[in-house]
Amino acid sequence: MRSNSNQYGVLAEFANPADLMDAASAVNKAGYKHFDTYSPFPIHGMDDAMGLKESKLGWIVLIHGIIGLLGGIALQVWSMDIAYPLHISGKPYLNFPAFVPVGFAIVILLSAFGAFFGLFALNKLPRLHNPLFNSDRIAKATDDGFFICIEATDPVYSEEKSTAFLKEAGAIHTEIIPK
């Protein structure tokens, strides 16, 4: 293989979400793995077109929720029954109906932390430097541009062939992004 060490990848722009989706599907079918599509909003059906697996975030949140549930119960049982039992309004020390509101709040809080920090962990954000931004055009991806970038790390990647492939898939502009 030739050296692509000074390249980040090839970036191709498409006219609209439909063309982007068709191209993403073609890129996926051609066996590329290290590629991504860039758009100003999430496009319905793109995950399937790109052949992405389900997001793992649900599991992260579930684990956080379970920790919150157990922690919330433990906190209340321990402080109300073990650490400093107080007799309040004729209720038992282990007054479970009364533990529901706080337990619930803790489950929600922890799950929300899971959803929030899990999002950043899975997206590898925050990120200080991204070679993708070496392109001037990519800024349009947050406005009205639709892009595919095939990264040079992909085993199937080759500068000429990948560029030609994207052009054939309907790209209106392609460029090589330096690293």
Add this chain to the structure above:
Amino acid sequence: MSQNTAIVPNNQLVKGNHDFASITKLISDIPQERTPLWWYIAFGISNIVMAVMLAMIAWLIWEGVGVWGLNNPVGWAWDITNFVWWVGIGHAGTLISAILFLFRQGWRTAINRFAESMTIFAVMCAGLFPAIHVGRIWAIYWIFPLPNSMQLWPNFNSPLLWDVFAVFTYLIVSTLFWYVGLIPDLATMRDKVKGTISRLLYGTFALGWTGGNRQWQNYEKSYMILAGLSTPLVLSVHTIVSFDFAVSIIPGWHTTIFPPYFVAGAVFSGFAMVLSLMIITRKLYKLEDIMTVDHIEKMNIIILVTGTIVGFAYAIEFFIAWYGGVEYEKFAFVNRAFGPYAWAYWIMITCNVVSPQFFWVKKFRRNVALTFILSIVINIGMWFERFVIVVTSLAQDFLPSSWGYFSPTYVDVLTYIGTFGLFFTFFLLFLRFLPMVAISEVKGVLPQANPAYYRSNNGKSKTTE
């Protein structure tokens, strides 16, 4: 087999001939324009009002809660009324951003950012009151389960502590939800602004967002989960607020319908507040294409529904107060309507039950001026509702010899007014520096966002060069 009739087109969510770029421009230009003069004036006034609030709080802490008009039977009055009122207002934001999202109501995209911001600032105003009403505010950290030298723990049997957990959780989760929604738009701002410093600031908070589909995938999941978590949370927060009253045995407070009735009331007042703010903002920033009359109409329908639920709860409460045959309960309700606070009660009924009835008529629902007036009227009514609940029950409870009457002092009044300064200070900062409409979401509901648009007959044919 039958053939189908032609499709009836839904009202377009975005009016005018907008494409992706024009939406970006419409919203992202606002923070880049010169600050308008009215903004400086409004911000100045808000700051002054907030300063008054801070002075009142300082005086309260220095002197003690005696500077409020509280007296022996009435130990809670404006403080808790204001707390419940502000929390309730906040609920509309979460409802719009979370519940309408789960029900896939595309129209929410125009107003969700706006309403979410309102939520956060309203909850800040709300949280202030319980914090300052404790008397010895320097010991406020005792409400948290922190190990301390007395080896005491907070009382988890107390609804007041449930409130602490609920409101804090609500504030944090709302903020996280709001920020997740902001990230793609902050990236848009990063790519649009000219100045180096603003680019650096927007860029920092955008955290390196690229708009890649691998990011969008997790983003959508996260947004969905946060919406799913916020929905029961928002119900639970006002439910727990209602528990503050309803787990007690005070007549007029202890009634089982309180949880859903408080939630409906919260949504009712919150939507009214969103409308008041939105009607001004869309005018000032010329966003009539995005925040359309259709939005106003839909929100008025929700106001009508929740207002009617509130009216339903008033009626059922009154009936059961009689039906239950408990003397004190009966007295509490008759006393509300005909006792010393009858004026407050009838303001409440007029504003909350009578005024929304206008919205049965389509013409009124689409009348912006009337909507604006009624939205203010409803918020006044909802303040009085909380006042009636909190004060009438306390002022005249079981023992006639200890009955009293509550009159606010200037500190009560100025602290409450002052919270508007706090609210609008933050709100104006939000309008000035952040994209006030969720840009990426509005683009997502344009017909052009759907790949199918380009494949059907009326769309453009596939473009290839």
Add this chain to the structure above:
Amino acid sequence: MSMDHHHTTLSDRLTFPEDNKIATGFFAAGILGVVLSLIGLFVNTEQFFYSYLTSFTFIASLVLGALFFVMIQHVTRSSWSVVIRRIPETISFQLLWLGLLFVPILFGMEFLYEWTRPERIATDELTQYKQPYLNIPFFVIRNVIYFTVWGFLGYKLYKNSVAMDLSDDPALDKKQRVLSAPGILLFAFTVAFASFDWLMSMDSHWFSTMFGVYYFAMSFQSILAVVIIIVLYLFRKGLLTKTINNAHIHDLGALLFGFTVFYAYIAFSQFLLIYYANIPEETLWYYYRFEGSWIILAYLFLIGRFVLPFVLLLGKKAKTNYKLLMGVSIWIVILQFLEMFWIVMPILHKGAISFHWLDITLLLAFFGISSGLFFRHFGKHSMIPKNDPLLAESLNKH
């Protein structure tokens, strides 16, 4: 993913097959139930009426839930539900007959409602106090009003919808909305007061402002389960498989999940507030229903009607898993019956759960006749509102 809006065709057969004998089967079971129950009426009259009220409030909760389902869809103009709307429409059409089924209860009032017994009125001050509301003539008048309102709404909404099958008159669609908006308001008050009259007043001292909401929450959770059961039954028969897709099923599953949480929220709030304040006039209701083995049912509702469906339906895939949905839905409907049983029966059988064969035969009678009526009407017209202006949008949901 076909999004061609302009030429959406319905490729399924739209009428329920005539050779399907399910309606006859249900009717036969119902008549068997009626006959056996009539024997029971003479064997144990008191038990008969308690069992009758249990089954009546169970069936009424489903039918009323269906009425609300239809009205809320019209008011919100939701398109997704159009393909399944004929099912709750047909169920709520039964409201016309439900009033007749209520009549027997009027003959058993002295057993069911302590406030009608002369010796009770003579000795109990609170019963005397409640006389202006709790007296037999007013009770009858109120029930006439309830059934008139419901019967009218159920009948009109069904007839308009069916009429639209023949003419695609858009005025009919508008009529449905004009009917539904005030209909919901009427529904709220009538259902609340009906639940007070039928169930709350059995313990004539007891009161809870939440009780109407509690009855509604149970009924709406159950009707969602019933709609899912019917849709999946149709699928099993190979009907509407190309019309109703997984997106519709997913939404039904999500609603069932949501209203499972709503039910738990309402039931728990009512319990917590009464438990916490601990005032004798309120806690007695729960006291009888937690006494002895009755508490087993209370725990069953907590675990079975909230925790279990919550956990099972939490995942995205679960909401389109037919077997799971079918299982959970049937389970919820069974628990709805048991919850009615738990509300009604502890008055008759204090301190211990006690099943009687009349509970089963009357359930068979009500369920058989009600299901028979449903399938008979369902077979008379198209299974979906085929001229609904929002149908195309509903079909294209994905």
